[in-house]
Amino acid sequence: MDILQILLSESFWNATLRIATPLIFGVLGALLCEKAGVLNLGIEGIFVAGAMAGWMAVWLGAGLWGGLLVAAGVGGFFGLIHAVLTVPLGLSQHVSGLGITMFATSVSYFIYRTALPNVSSPPRIEPFRPLDIPVLSDLPFIGPVLFQQTAMTWLALFMVALVWWVLNRTPLGLAIRAVGDNPDAADAQGLSVYGLRFGAIIVGSALMALGGAFLTMSAFDSFFFGMVNGRGWICIALVIFASWRPGKALIGALLFGAFDAFQVRLQTQVGAFVPTQIFLMAPYVLSIFALVIVARRAEYPRALLKPWFKGQR
Secondary structure: OOHHHHHOOHHHHHHHHHHHHHHHHHHHHHHHHHHOOOOOOOHHHHHHHHHHHHHHHHHOOOOHHHHHHHHHHHHHHHHHHHHHHHOOOOOOHHHHHHHHHHHHHHHHHHHHHHHOOOOOOOOOOOOOOOOOOOOHHHOOOHHHHHOOOOHHHHHHHHHHHHHHHHHHHOHHHHHHHHHHHOHHHHHHOOOOHHHHHHHHHHHHHHHHHHHHHHHHHHHOOOOOOOOOOOHHHHHHHHHHHOOOOHHHHHHHHHHHHHHHHHHHHHHHHHOOOOOHHHHHHHHHHHHHHHHHHHHOOOOOOOOOOOOOOOOOO
């Protein structure tokens, strides 16, 4: 199979969308936080916490949709901690975010080991299955690519449209963008800068956790250490690539998914002649290259990373 055949195959584009799904959730969550003026480097740990919490909730009998709610709640909880530290207290957003990553990851692993102390391999759950939509699933090319995905992929695509609509077509979105660009002006208009930033961080962190939950409840059927594998950090980079726009965030996630799906297929063709590590690092190198090209023209929220205290100018 040559490169053109890979790029034109249904399985390649199906895999691209599947790989991109957790990144879509994560980049939307990070975008919401940053649109409100707060960088959330806790995303990697929130991914881990969402993956573990969602899987464990389903394993304990909560059901798949119940597991998603639990994962979102756990993500929102860690987002609340980050918001308390960075919004009213004005602590370093970098330090707080990295602390959240270490805390969420450690707590997740601790709970897993405490709940299953003598288990050598994690229990399996019944994950989301690909949807089989009559007629649509049988369409040439489009059917296998779009209409044989799981419900979580469709939820991620819906969230792209919802976040875009909220940020660009509603008073709430205007308020969020205002506190991310000029919190003094927003405060002068009677808006609650603290409240809007709290809400954006909590909702954004809940979306990040759904990205982690996808890994254990849709891509796989169990939780294991190291499964997040840097996806959170990729999402931080994709926000810059997207210039803080939900539509471009979707394109960035799909681009990384395509790089990853392509390297897996290319590896089967020439893997005997090229070290495996070259293929594994290729999606990250290509993503960094794309980021460098786009980031120079990116217009970031002007109050990003800048603490704001009511009554001070």
